[in-house]
Amino acid sequence: MKDKNDLIFGIRAVIEAIRFGKDIDRVLIKRGLKGELFRELITEIKENSISFQYVPEEKLNRVSHKNHQGVIAFISPVTFHKIEDVIANVFEKGEIPFILALDGVTDVRNFGAIVRTAECAGVHAIVIPEKGSVRIGADAVKTSAGALHKLPVCKVANLKQGLEYIQQSGVTLFGATEKTSENYYSHDFNKPVCIVMGAEDTGLSNDVIRLCDYLIKIPILGEIQSLNVSVAASVLIYDVVRQRAK
DSSP states (O other), rough: OOOOEEEEEEEHHHHHHHHHHHHHEEEEOOOOESSHHHHHHHHHHHTOOOOOEEEEHHHHHHHHHSSSSSSEEESSSOOOEEHHHHHHHHTTTOOEEEEEEESSOHHHHHHHHHHHHHTTTOOOEEESSSSOOOOOOHHHHHHHGGGGTTTTEESSSSSSHHHHHHHHHOOOOEEEOOSOBBGGGOOOSSSSEEEEEEEETTBSSSHHHHOOOOOEEEOOOSSSSSOHHHHHHHHHHHHHHHHHHH
């Protein structure tokens, strides 16, 4: 069940929340909604790069029985950052960028565990796509043990384009996938690094695989052929820490 404090109902209320600077995670809009106020809402959503989705009224009613007027917004408990600002800030401080990108990770427990590990290891930011990613609500904050309030999360409209920007900024992309023969420990992480993790069921998307500078894997010696994504992320994150600590 959604916490009522995570939601905003009604077209005008959502418009005002956006203008007031509320961090909106995403907006659900009833299919077929029309009118001048609706067009005003769409303009605000697009100008502020907020994720939105057209859904049947039944879905809105399942989220809440309140008078939602065909629009429900989910408030984010964290403030999202721009990856451009994060990278610039890291370089200005004279540090070596260490970024983690998640391609299609939707399980809130896995996401929270990954964020907790990343914050402990000194990762500078986590990058996620607006669509096809976990919703960052109170559950995510709880499973991260509060790390989401400390580690910058960057939402990008398109993950491939976001990764291209990271790459063009001088950061090497390492994609974690079983579709390679290269073990992670054969690579040098003493340089600007972005590790890209994929969803547990499908792994990295083909576009991301083609974009990465290197593909790396964790060797599996047992009969179960894959690790939980949060465990795999921990292994790779702490090898970066190990190498940089030398």
